[in-house]
Amino acid sequence: MTDDAVVIRQLSIRRDSFALRDVDLSVPTGYVTGLVGPNGAGKTTLLKSVLGLLAPDTGDVTVLGDAAGGDAVNNRVGVVLDRISAAPEWRVRSVGRRIGRLYHRWDETFFRTLVARFGLPERNRVDALSRGQTVKLSLAMALARRPELLVLDEPTSGLDPVARRELADIVREFMLDPGHTVLFSTHITAELDDLADRIIVVNDGTVAYDGMLHELHERFAVARGSGALSERARASGIGLLSDSSGGYEVLIRSADTALFDADVVIDDASTDDVVVHFAEQARVRGDQRGLVRA
Numbered sequence: 224m225t226d227d228a229v230v231i232r233q234l235s236i237r238r239d240s241f242a243l244r245d246v247d248l249s250v251p252t253g254y255v256t257g258l259v260g261p262n263g264a265g266k267t268t269l270l271k272s273v274l275g276l277l278a279p280d281t282g283d284v285t286v287l288g289d290a291a292g293g294d295a296v297n298n299r300v301g302v303v304l305d306r307i308s309a310a311p312e313w314r315v316r317s318v319g320r321r322i323g324r325l326y327h328r329w330d331e332t333f334f335r336t337l338v339a340r341f342g343l344p345e346r347n348r349v350d351a352l353s354r355g356q357t358v359k360l361s362l363a364m365a366l367a368r369r370p371e372l373l374v375l376d377e378p379t380s381g382l383d384p385v386a387r388r389e390l391a392d393i394v395r396e397f398m399l400d401p402g403h404t405v406l407f408s409t410h411i412t413a414e415l416d417d418l419a420d421r422i423i424v425v426n427d428g429t430v431a432y433d434g435m436l437h438e439l440h441e442r443f444a445v446a447r448g449s450g451a452l453s454e455r456a457r458a459s460g461i462g463l464l465s466d467s468s469g470g471y472e473v474l475i476r477s478a479d480t481a482l483f484d485a486d487v488v489i490d491d492a493s494t495d496d497v498v499v500h501f502a503e504q505a506r507v508r509g510d511q512r513g514l515v516r517a
């Protein structure tokens with residue numbers, strides 16, 4: 224077992240008008256890492272490169288100690304993508320029997336337990352499942368492979384609140400084994416707070432932030448003042464969150480808290496505040512790059 228389940232070095236992938244550029248990151252074993260970023264930022268592209276579904280133009284991706292995408296590695300990785308890897312005409316109850324033989328460690332008993340736990344209609348055809356049921360079936364298929372690494376692309380999209388909680392429970396159960404790792408993408412920062420140990424913010428094909436979630440909360444705070452944005456706030460703030468006639472909110476470094484007068488309220492920064500800031504910062508940098516090129 225290596226310390227990092229996934230190591231990405233200098234990865235670039237071009238897809239028509241979009242490019243993932245010079246991505247360097249590691250996903251440590253034993254942690255849940257959440258991938259966030261705006262629509263079209265490159266999250267799915269990054270996850271597909273980890274699964275070996277997209278080949279790098281430059282750089283390399285190592286998964287569980289081997290090059291991404293090989294059969295040996297794929298047998299150790301469970302996947303939930305937007306499309307289910309089961310034929311539309313298969314019945315739910317036959318999916319395990321049909322697909323299980325492709326995976327060395329397929330656990331049919333566990334698959335059936337998960338199908339029952341998710342309340343999936345066993346006699347339904349795959350194409351007769353609702354969107355949320357399809358996600359649940361994908362998840363059961365991913366977990367029944369008894370993987371060491373789970374890669375989940377927006378796994379809660381389409382799930383009802385009860386199923387979201389169930390998914391969170393399942394991820395926690397999966398993580399009881401210290402050799403297990405989860406890499407998932409989401410648009411919901413509350414899910415990061417709930418599940419993730421680490422976050423990676425992606426924007427416009429680059430990594431804008433990569434770190435432990437608790438460090439992010441330790442490093443940043445929000446200063447809220449009434450009235451106009453003060454010079455002090457302007458100088459110390461690293462990102463303006465809001466500014467109106469009623470007052471302002473700026474993201475600051477926690478270390479700068481003492482610079483503010485007593486009438487400015489200092490609060491903890493939410494994950495949302497920080498994620499939005501880094502995504503915006505990366506977008507502005509991208510625009511500047513564009514201006515320089517033009």
Ligand SMILES: Nc1ncnc2c1ncn2[C@@H]1O[C@H](COP(=O)(O)OP(=O)(O)OP(=O)(O)O)[C@@H](O)[C@H]1O
Nearest residue numbers: 238239240241260261262263264265266267268269
């Ligand atoms: N098959 C493809 N061919 C060409 N370009 C693609 C293809 N799939 C995605 N893209 C482009 O790559 C970019 C990144 O897409 P990607 O799906 O990785 O983003 P994302 O961060 O997962 O977005 P979302 O949050 O909306 O799911 C987008 O501009 C998209 O249009």
